[in-house]
Amino acid sequence: MKKAKFSAFLSTMIVCFIFWLLLTGQIVSIFKGEASIEVLIAGILASIIISLFSARFFIHEKAFYLFNPLKILCLLFYSIFIFGWELIKANIDMAFRALKPGKLKINPGIVKVPTKLKSEYGLSMLANSITLTPGTITMDIVDQGDETFLYIHWINVTVTDENEAGEAIKGTLEKWVRRIWK
Amino acid sequence: MRIAVDILIGISLFFAFAGTVGLLRMPDTFSRLQSSTNIATLGLLGVIIGGIVYSIGQYADYTMAVKLAILGVFYIITNPISGHSLTKAAYRHGIRPKDGFVCDKYGEDMENDD
Incomplete structure (x- = not known):
């Protein structure tokens, strides 16, 4: 340490x-x-x-990184509007999946998703956002060479390709997290 | 005012109910955890936002509102960690769903490493 x-x-x-x-x-x-x-x-x-x-x-990186009004505004906007909207959509989807009578419509699997984020806080924020969205849970983060990968348990796997699955799971989320953290 | 609070709490009760039903109906550990995040997010946030609206509208008590907001923030920060470590531990322990995964990149990569 x-x-x-x-x-x-x-x-x-x-x-x-x-x-x-x-x-x-x-x-x-x-x-x-x-x-x-x-x-x-x-x-x-x-x-x-x-x-x-x-x-x-x-703090392990730059100490005063977040003391920047633009970054804080971005953080607030992200966590209230962008993330809130994703949260509501996913919650409704998950609630109806659970409440629908008959056979459960689930299709579980673990997909591997690349990410461009580098900093510790950025990665943990993205992983937390993905876990909080019902239907997806981040299981592990690994570094392989230059790239970072997330393993995500997804309840309704539609695509198994790395990039397409990444787009489906963290499309707008990552764009906004990258505006806040590197 | 009172009606808005009631609606917010009603919404969160609905999601908590859906989450509980999912918890009982889902076939395996991982899907159950998925369903329980339903309770954790909108189920709790609805109650907290309702509480904020109530404390400001009814008593004009901003201190209470700020405390509730902090409660929500810390809950949001800390809760996913438990879900994340539970799934990872369950997977490492060798728990698999009965019908199997559609695709299992994690297991494939773990075998390649060994």
Whole structure:
């Protein structure tokens, strides 16, 4: 395990402090102009202690990568609209698949899908998005030479070719994740 | 206001029900896990969004709304990890569906490595 840099420590601390503000409800008080100094100081101390221990697990790459308004806007837009829409479509499909009387219409299989993402957070975000969409679960991520592959359990296999299956499963998702992470 | 909250919770109950039915009807471990993500996503998010709408509309309590939103975010981040490791562990343990997979790239590649 590498030793954490100071920039990694600082950005972990900022993230921790933002969550402290959200959880204690201070963010609402700041807008009303009645924030209490004691709570803020306690929050800074707590986030310093936590980030001393956890910075080296939290950040391995560029520390201030996500502190970029455009990236955060992209992240919000992706997670609310793009991902939300995919989620609703897949949920309805899966619900009717389960509730339909008669024989179950399932066609399970494991497909291998290439991805162009490189960074740790990008890969885990794509894998999490795929797992959260009902009907597909990411089983493993492997590096083979230059390329990265995802193994995906798919409940209704329509195509087995690597690229076509990739397009069907993660078409729009990956395009948007690549706008946020490398 | 109250009607919107009721509709949201009703939707999420419907999806939780569908997920449970799927859990009971699906033939093998992997498909059961697939069906359970139904409960995990819209089933829970509907309740959380309903709670946010209720706490803002009824009590104008933004602190509660923010806390609920954080609950949803952390749930979304951490939940897929369990599904991912469960399927991987089940596969490695040698569990296979009765009718077999349509295609099984994972197993083929694992044999090639050995």
